[in-house]
Each structure stands twice: as structure tokens, then as C-alpha cells.
Amino acid sequence: MTVPKPSDNYLHYVKKSDIVRSTVEGTEATALCGECFVACGLTGAQGSAELGEVCPICLGEYLTLSPGRSAQSKVVA
Template identity: 50%
Template sequence: MDTQTIERTETDERVDDGTDDDGPKVFHYVKKDKIVQSAVEGTHVVALCGEVFPVTKSAKPGSPVCPDCQRIYQSLKK
């Protein structure tokens, strides 16, 4: 059995700007007391929108927020 080397002509010209592409696209609202527990123990949290995930990053001011979480949060504040 012969093997061949196939050269790829595509190039990846993205510049590393220090952001993590593996991070969340939007941030969700979750109960405060569950955030630390999830970060330390690796347990999952449930967001207002129902999404379940482990906390891996904290949102910075201006970060995009899940539209469903935002809508639910706003309705709870009334």
C-alpha cells in the first residue's frame, strides 16, 4: 500500500488578538451562588434561558448577553 502526501493550498491568515475562540459566543444569566461552585467543582449551572453548562469564563463589561436570558431577566425586574 502506497501513501501520498497531499499539500493544502489554503492558508489561515487569522491574527491572534489574544481572544479565545473557544470561549462562549454569548454570556448567560445564572444564580450568583452557583457560579463559584461551578468554577471550583466543575459542576454545571442552569441559565435563565435553560441552557446547562459549566462556568469556564466570566463576562466582562460589554460582553454579548444571551437575548433569551436578557428578556427573562428584564421581565423578572418588573
């Protein structure tokens, strides 16, 4: 499976701690699909029409996490 490119405008699931670090420090966060980027701070619900579509690879990985681990991840643009 191909990892989506940032230009695909997907929302990605990222660990909450990585989102905070990336937003505050400007460092890269790594999505569940392996995509690395600096979080812009936008967050949304799965498939939120106003923000974009969720990365299919991230969504698949997110759905395989246990409930406790999935609570540690959030969708970001």
C-alpha cells in the first residue's frame, strides 16, 4: 500500500503527545501511516467534510488499536 503524500490533503491520525510537541516546538509528528509533517493545529472528526478526508492507511491502523491506545491518537490536518 502506498503512503499518502501531504499534497493528498488527507487528515492523519497522530499520537496526542506528538501533536502537542509538533505544534509547540515546530518539530515533525509521525502519523500512524508513517507520514511525517509539522502539525498545523487543525483537528477534526473522522471524514469531516469541512476539513478533508481521513487517510485510509491511518484509519485502518487506528481501527486496529485497543480502546486505551486509540484514545491516545487524534486526527490532525
